Amino acid sequence: MNKITISIFAVTTLLSILLYLPYLDTLRLWHEEPRRALISEAMLESGDFIVPRYREEVYVAKPPLFNWLVIAVSQVFGEINELSLRFTSLLCLILLIGLMLSLHQQWLGTTGLVFLSLALALSPEFMSKATLGEIDMCFTLLVSASLWLWFSLDQRQMRGFNLWLAPGLLIALAFLTKREPAFLFYYVGIGTYLLYRKRLIELFLPAHLICASITLAIVGVWVWFMVQSVGLEALLGSTANEVVNRGMVGSWATTLKHIISYPFEVTLAVFPFSLMLLFFFHRESRAIAFERYGDVLVFAGITVIANFLVYWFIAQSAVRYFLPMLPSVLVVCAVLFEVAEQTAPRWLRVLGSIVASFTLLAAIALNVFLFQANFGFGPTPPDLLPHNLAVALSLASVLLGLWLLWFNINGKTKHLLLAFCGLMLVYRIIYIDAVLPRKVAQFEQERDIAGFVAKIYHLVPARQLPINATGTVPHEIWWAMEYGDITTKPSVYQLTDTPPTDGHRILANMNFRGRDISLVLLHEH
Secondary structure, three states: OOHHHHHHHHHHHHHHHHHHOOOOOOOOOOOOHHHHHHHHHHHHHHOOOOOOEEOOEEOOOOOOHHHHHHHHHHHHHOOOOHHHHHHHHHHHHHHHHHHHHHHHOOOOOHHHHHHHHHHHHHOHHHHHHOOOOOOHHHHHHHHHHHHHHHHHHHHOOOOOHHHHHHHHHHHHHHHHHHOOHHHHHHHHHHHHHHHHOOOHHHHHOHHHHHHHHHHHHHHHHHHHHHHHHHOHHHHHHHHHHHHHHHHHOOOHHHHHHHHHHHHHHHHHHOOOHHHHHHHHHOHHHHHHHHHHHHHHHHHHHHHHHHHHHHHHOOOOOOHHHHHHHHHHHHHHHHHHHHHHHHHOOOHHHHHHHHHHHHHHHHHHHHHHHHOOOOOOOOOOOOOOOOHHHHHHHHHHHHHHHHHHHHHHHHOOOHHHHHHHHHHHHHHHHHHHHHHHHHHHHHHHHHOOHHHHHHHHHHHOOHHHOOEEEOOOOOHHHHHHOOOOOEEOOOOOEEEEOOOOOOOOEEEEEEEEOOEEEEEEEOOOO
């Protein structure tokens, strides 16, 4: 990076840490997070870092690379917990920002780099995934690195091994994070680009074939260990489930609904920065963009559209499955923003004023929500922040909205970016002031795992640990029990969501997501 790029990266990194690190560990691990943590714990316990294990069984669905990162980060924090698990994803976001800045500084100017870095840091989908202990940010980092490193080398006229080896190594790491989708993004994107450039033959030349063999050899080491552990049939069955079955689930109605809604969902995932795509309809901006940044726009556009078509017709494809392509979408938006600063169409100021107005309305709604008892709308929601600080932030969001509105009415193109960032800052304040406290309260009411686990330890003698749990018991309960105190092996005590048979005594129970989870004494001493 040059000095300007380093400065942009440093400021964006600081902003990301300030926005996302506080309260990162407020919520207990939930959804898939406990599974990631338990697999990492099992690796540390067994010393086997190649074959993932979950609930004492080999876990074939996802390879171990993300767990390696979790373990590495946990060495700094001292243990695997909510903070270390989620900080791993935040670290991947920061690395993604640094990667995209370092690769695109050769094409974009300062304005475009600032837009790109802030858009990556503040887009809703990245904001969400960077604060969850999931594999999505790690996978996005590696896929984006492989695609854009390949393009950067290609632009420098690199050929043969120099072009294919490094991206191939990165895509091997991406496979070790999420398996087959890594190859899908890589070859659908680059293959379509080479087809457009009439260079498809390069995929069949010895240099690429040898580099692809090296990629497959790296992947093959992990596959070989997995085959030795679970057998080829189980591994192929998992592949069929991940690749084939998911794509065939859903009726014509759900598929049609997905086709209609998915483009809007993807657009909202990087809103409001995706509003820059409107500048494709401005003739002068479009012409200058292709004249100055044609190769970048063509590569980004082709890789995004080609991969989008794959997920567009799969009814079960959530937006997070398309996350690895969103950095490329934001590259297009950054190019258009840089051009818009020069062309300055008349409706530019109108767009900024609309975004600023929406920001102001959201800030006012937050204040009404926080003081709803004073307006007769019901009880005031619980506080997560100290009350005075929550009030100060909510009032500051109103002042920010007013300032942005005045600035964009009287400002220039760069003020549009301020409006975008201001909206996302208010969105984050809303999350901390209003959404997160409600989630905490909901977790305490509906998922009182801590109380349930404490009761289990009170009822089960220490000599009877570990207790048995059926495979249907949720991940969160497995994680909440002290590691090693829960097993799938037979025991006198069992955790289950299946109604016990006659003669089995229920010692404790809880309702979790509509299911009754019971601690059962299988037979008396």
